[in-house]
Amino acid sequence: MPKVSTKEEILEASKKAVNALFGSNVENFKIREVFPYSADQIVAHSELLDSTSQPKDGWDIQVTFLLEGLQYTVDLIIHEKDGQVSYSRVIDKMIPI
Numbered sequence: 112m113p114k115v116s117t118k119e120e121i122l123e124a125s126k127k128a129v130n131a132l133f134g135s136n137v138e139n140f141k142i143r144e145v146f147p148y149s150a151d152q153i154v155a156h157s158e159l160l161d162s163t164s165q166p167k168d169g170w171d172i173q174v175t176f177l178l179e180g181l182q183y184t185v186d187l188i189i190h191e192k193d194g195q196v197s198y199s200r201v202i203d204k205m206i207p208i
Contacts, residue, residue, distance in 0.1 A: 138177040146171040
């Protein structure tokens, strides 16, 4: 799997993970938050995704999307070096207003 370090690579890797977990009929896919992730802890929030700030193992990514009329919020941890997803969980599932 390819390295995941830029915003575009994070978007592509998170879309692939959601499609693998929930199917390809996901709509309105959006990234809400991206946090650098260390195996020990979440190190800091970074809008610029600055690779020089602190060491990180990957990305903690929060995404939202629609599936069969429900809005899902999902948390993913994707490793930077190889794009593997090591963690995913549904944070919220609701009927959109």
